[in-house]
Amino acid sequence: MDTPELFDGYGPVAGFDEMFEKSEVRENYGTIHESFLKMGAEEIRLRADSLASSYLEQGVTFGVAGEERPFPLDIVPRLIESEDWQHVERGVRQRVLALERFLADAYGPGELFADGVVPRDTVMTSPHYHRVVAGLEPPNGVRVHVAGVDLIRDGNGDFRVLEDNVRVPSGVSYVMTNRRALSAALPEVFADHRIRPVAQYSQALLAALRKAAPAGVSDPTVVVLTPGVYNSAYFEHTLLARTMGVELVEGRDLVCRSGRVMMRTTNGLEPVHVIYRRIDDEFLDPVQFRADSALGVPGIINAARAGHVTIANAVGNGVADDKLLYTYVPDLIRYYLSEEPILRNVDTWRVGEPEQREEVLDRLDELVLKPVDGSGGKGIVIGPAASKDELDELRGKILDDPRAWIAQPVISLSTVPTLVEDGIRPRHVDLRPFAVHDGDDVWVLPGGLTRVALPEGELIVNSSRGGGSKDTWVLAGLSEPEDAGETAPTATPIAGITQSAGPAFDSDTRGVQVQEQEQQQQQEGPSC
């Protein structure tokens, strides 16, 4: 039965749509498209509703200004072909390795400055460059234990890097919960595809964290450090701790004693060796950073410096997240790895450089201006959407502190069909793949978080701006084996054991009993 109204009014799409090419369904999405048509609008709505209520019941939420909100998950999955994914995977790995080398260099010998790859000033003036960790060597050399690299697809469908997140990238919990929820909501569609699993993330992370333990600790105690229940990513912190089977601690649960970090337990203080922290640098240690912060642990940096505890991700990584540094990453890849970048950056102007600034100031109304140290879409000004006053204000800010800005052309992010009020409509998406570096290899979780901008035409996809998410399906290639370690143990059926049962209710006896009891009642008078 055909219910065409589901995709009616879809398009024509401006830019690159991942399901439709003009009005034709792309081949890879054929099965999904067909299944949706077969189910029909009403059934899809029903399933979307139960998806939403299951998220409420499980408390899959994120916090906005202290209030918990369910994390919206769209019912239409996003597909990524095996070949496209291999390209992304290699590109992300390359970037992480280059950024590791950069961080080690910037906090160590500084050869890149001597060789003129990046001006020393660019790094030293970054608000995220922390001199206190200069010279601090992490136990297995890893600083970027977890990376989240934000990608978009441009008008040609090519993946481009939007920014790197090597401080405390979040969102991976939604990748895992989205998968479980969507496979429950669309089991038949799911079964029609060979989709690479995502559940192994926690084990990969735990293995990487254990490998990062201080020297000589054979069975390290790993903890996840959270700012607390009011943090927007608290749900994620609990999920990671729960699935890794480690303690989720707050700053007040930890204490430093003679250069070691201990946690307060019912049996007194116990040592901690690896801290996967989800607290920003500035709040981590009141001795070194903000003295007024109650979230962190006084003395934790010294403990790390003494080599008794590993902080993951490393303190000071923010300098690699700086959007000005981002413009140099292709050069860093060439410099450290002698390779050409696999994933291209989005074209970017460095507003701090006089000639580039001229051009940017001339074209403010057609560019996107981003503060270099902003995250979560904060402070971004989209030229074509801004009023004259906003642009004038922006111009003033840029002239005051040009180092603080970069500019990019407005890129039309690719769209994917998304269920909204009016039916299924194109909405802009980005993609954040997650990478885990254990010192030997950079492993990239197949898929990552697809964020979708729910308001029509909106280009900023952050959840704090009303963004939702999609389950991201990376298809397994024909020659690829299913991911190792994912196969369930094969069960041999056990024969001959019947389930034990209570007393038998033989129908004859029951008949007799019913009769007897009815007689009994008559003797006792009518039951009431």
Added chain:
Amino acid sequence: MLSRIAQSLFWIGRYLERADDTARILDVQMQVLIEDPGMDERTSCEQLLSVMGVEDYTGIPNRWLILDLLAHNADSPVSIAAAIGAARESARRARETLSTDIWAAINTTWRGLSAAQAMRPPEMFTWVRNRTAMISGIADSTMSRDEGWQFYMLGRSIERVDMTARLLSTAALASGPQVAWPTTLRACGAYESFIRAYRGIEADRQAAEFLLLDRWFPRSIVSSLAQAEKALTKLESSGQRSGFSDEAQRLLGRARTELEYRPLADIVFDLPVEMERLQRSCAAASDAVSARYFAESEAHTWRGGVLL
């Protein structure tokens, strides 16, 4: 186990039990108000509020006021709404240690609260009892019997002693005992067990005895005290040969033996006073548990560069 998490589990146990028992107590009270024509609504509501430890309130005590203060009003710390909210908040803070099932059960209960508050009171009380029973059932079948479980059971048992004591006081204070005792037994789900145990002979004294001293009935005070002591013994790993180094264990053990070895007549002679004493023992035991196991979680706070 982290002190903070142990504390959360202890309080999850307490709050859920409190919500359950408050629903039971209110159920009795509402039933008695309806069924007993000789009842003075104002006095009896005043007594209930005093038994529940509510001293400050405005308005004339009547059934609507107690419903508000003890069931609906989330700002009233003794209300069912507040207890469920607090249990959910504790669960959220201990989320990574709870099984997904038990978390979802607590979260769903909290989410369903406003719908439940729109029900008629007896329906809402049934809903609360069913939800809390479901959560205990899930906890029972999905939680590992580790330290966390012991803290959860400890909280639940101490709260049960405290609340059953309040329930007994309410029954004793009610002027129409013909109605009060059977209703109290029913509220505890104890009516049938009681009838079976005493072969249908109903008497106030026996009903009180049953709820106080029956070793087999899980809501009785003695068996709840024994349960709490058991949890404490499991937590206390040192295995001493004599005496108890643990203050909470001493307090609860003494409370239990005082009930078990004194003549029943002594206890029931002035039941409300005895029950108040029991509540004090519970509060002291709870404090002792906090001091011993959770003290580490009373964080040192660090402000403006000074360790306070």
